[in-house]
Amino acid sequence: MDVHVTNSTVRGATRAPPSKSYTHRALLAAGYSGGATVRSPLVSADTRATARAVTAFGGAVGPASGSDAGDTDALVPDDADALAVDGFDGRPAVPGDVIDCANSGTTMRLVTAAAALADGATVLTGDGSLRSRPQGPLLKALADLGVRAESTRDNGQAPLVVSGPLDGGEVAIPGDVSSQYVTALLMAGAVTDRGIEVDLTTELKSAPYVDITLELLDDFGVEATPVDGGGEALEGAAGAAGFVVEGGQSYAPAGGSYAVPGDFSSISYLVAAGAVAAEPGEAVRIEGARPSAQGDAAIVEIAERMGADVEWDRDEGVIAVRRSDLAGVEVDVGDTPDLLPTIAALGAVADDDTRIVNCEHVRYKETDRVAAMAEELETLGAETTEEPDVLTVHGSESDLRGATVDGRADHRIVMSLAVAALAAEGTTTIRGGEHVDVSFPDFFDAMADLGMDVERDGAGE
Numbered sequence: 001m002d003v004h005v006t007n008s009t010v011r012g013a014t015r016a017p018p019s020k021s022y023t024h025r026a027l028l029a030a031g032y033s034g035g036a037t038v039r040s041p042l043v044s045a046d047t048r049a050t051a052r053a054v055t056a057f058g059g060a061v062g063p064a065s066g067s068d069a070g071d072t073d074a075l076v077p078d079d080a081d082a083l084a085v086d087g088f089d090g091r092p093a094v095p096g097d098v099i100d101c102a103n104s105g106t107t108m109r110l111v112t113a114a115a116a117l118a119d120g121a122t123v124l125t126g127d128g129s130l131r132s133r134p135q136g137p138l139l140k141a142l143a144d145l146g147v148r149a150e151s152t153r154d155n156g157q158a159p160l161v162v163s164g165p166l167d168g169g170e171v172a173i174p175g176d177v178s179s180q181y182v183t184a185l186l187m188a189g190a191v192t193d194r195g196i197e198v199d200l201t202t203e204l205k206s207a208p209y210v211d212i213t214l215e216l217l218d219d220f221g222v223e224a225t226p227v228d229g230g231g232e233a234l235e236g237a238a239g240a241a242g243f244v245v246e247g248g249q250s251y252a253p254a255g256g257s258y259a260v261p262g263d264f265s266s267i268s269y270l271v272a273a274g275a276v277a278a279e280p281g282e283a284v285r286i287e288g289a290r291p292s293a294q295g296d297a298a299i300v301e302i303a304e305r306m307g308a309d310v311e312w313d314r315d316e317g318v319i320a321v322r323r324s325d326l327a328g329v330e331v332d333v334g335d336t337p338d339l340l341p342t343i344a345a346l347g348a349v350a351d352d353d354t355r356i357v358n359c360e361h362v363r364y365k366e367t368d369r370v371a372a373m374a375e376e377l378e379t380l381g382a383e384t385t386e387e388p389d390v391l392t393v394h395g396s397e398s399d400l401r402g403a404t405v406d407g408r409a410d411h412r413i414v415m416s417l418a419v420a421a422l423a424a425e426g427t428t429t430i431r432g433g434e435h436v437d438v439s440f441p442d443f444f445d446a447m448a449d450l451g452m453d454v455e456r457d458g459a460g461e
Ligand SMILES: O=C(O)C1=C[C@@H](OP(=O)(O)O)[C@@H](O)[C@H](O)C1
Pocket: 020, 021, 022, 106, 177, 178, 179, 180, 183, 205, 206, 209, 337, 338, 361
């Protein structure tokens, strides 16, 4: 689907969509439990993939109320405000079919470790993007723990075949490819007989995502602990040398239900839109922005450092952003890879250079986002310099004007280009606008309500 965005201003209130990261974990944790309700879930292409996996393991996911209540075979409706999950109680069944993880790296990593618990083989696949992303370190870790875990093409990429059962143990894994491997091992490790000790062989990138996992596990009554090199417990995942999760634990959220907070990666586009295009004298108000373990809440501080006028009422969970002149800064995205496209778009509107450093792992996402943003922003008239782990956007040399850009079949590239398009002269056409369905299905509706001048061609074009 082509989306045409014309230079326009935005104002008014909008609500952040629920967190994708928390929803994936909550659905799977509810699957690991005897059953639980997930309130205010994100229903999107990626989280549906995790719901399918829970179902494939013998659980069931359906609406928690309304006419389909209790019908656990019902499809997950787009507007479900709560999902009832029938769990498989720590013992996934051998799936009756291949699990299609679609475009979702989180699903593939978390479900690969869950599959290792089953007493038989699971086959996992995904779309072309997902089948090109790295799974090797997780497969090796699982194989080291004694289960069969293979890439069918022997290239560390899906399709994958995993055959358990896994009973736990100690394993070493790199932390600089994906934190999702650690999340996967901790979530599965809690229901093994012996538990899992994960030793990191490199520094951990994307560490706040492991904090999200630890926070959610705690809410489901499961204990997992980050440790330093001497085995002493740490407060959080940052700087951890490893993690320990005891086996034989049970998943059960207090009161039988779990509520998903708002998504700060999605909020980043709304903040950026307000910073570059709020109507003079008006603000963009973003509701549903309560603090949680999400590292991507750093977008508030990053936008402020660039000169944006941002107020965050943490108790109310409301962010207000007004437009102001922006200037480039240096940002380390080691902890916050998903912010790179947003920051790059802000940098193209700002004066001076925006240097986004420590970003090599951002190349292993739905697409190589470092290259994608460098190239697509150039098409819009920005000047950029790409190094292996640094992206510099030369704001002062950038003069954004509408053009046709490729969203690279990547939700975050599409949404970031839409932000840049708000500030570009004339009309920008973004190819593949439908991919926002992965994490923020209502993105263009929300932006149109805020005043973005946006037209969408028929879906599927
Ligand atoms: O665990 C998660 O929910 C995620 C972890 C991050 O990936 P990496 O750990 O692979 O960097 C992030 O980019 C992704 O969007 C979601």
